[in-house]
Amino acid sequence: MTEITIRELTADEALNSLNDLTEILHATVNSGASVGFILPYSMNDSRTFWQNVVFLSLKDGKGIFLVAVIQDKVVGTVQLSLQMPPNQSHRGEITKLLVHPEFRNQGIARQLMRAVEKRARDLGKSLLTLDTRTGDTAEPLYTSLGFQTAGVIPGYCRAPETDRYDATTYMYKALHKSKINDTY
Secondary structure, three states: OOOOEEEEOOHHHHHHOHHHHHHHHHHHHHOOOOOOOOOOOOHHHHHHHHHHHHHHHHHOOOEEEEEEEEOOEEEEEEEEEOOOOHHHOOEEEEEEEEEOHHHOOOOHHHHHHHHHHHHHHHOOOOEEEEEEEOOOOHHHHHHHOOOEEEEEEEEEEEOOOOOOEEEEEEEEEEOOHHHOOOOO
């Protein structure tokens, strides 16, 4: 079995992995993943996203960036957004869980999610949130990791490959249940 290493990268370290990151996002979007982009999606589009969105966020201290590495190649990513309003500073939002299609089904996404959850706990976060395309293969992964469905919004986002609008499922996980009031 191939050894997978999970690392946290700073903006400068992430810049050194720009080619791998560009390839991951490009391949993920072009394989049909609903991660915020639509086809056609070029390598330049991918590179621009990393440089103009993710790296700037990391430089501003607004997020945590973890990568999965196999033999010095970045093959997966996940982000923890820390950019929350003052009344939500107890939570983090999981974004852009991406695994290059050639490296899927090796437990990489699960390892990235466990690592980002641990990092959130280390930061004192008591709640994690995320959203995923309803019915997507990631949804059962999140459920298996203890995330619960908060609700589904129909027609939330355009499918990457067509003019169809897909639903999204909002999910959450309480990390410190004693702090979360889950009555509605």
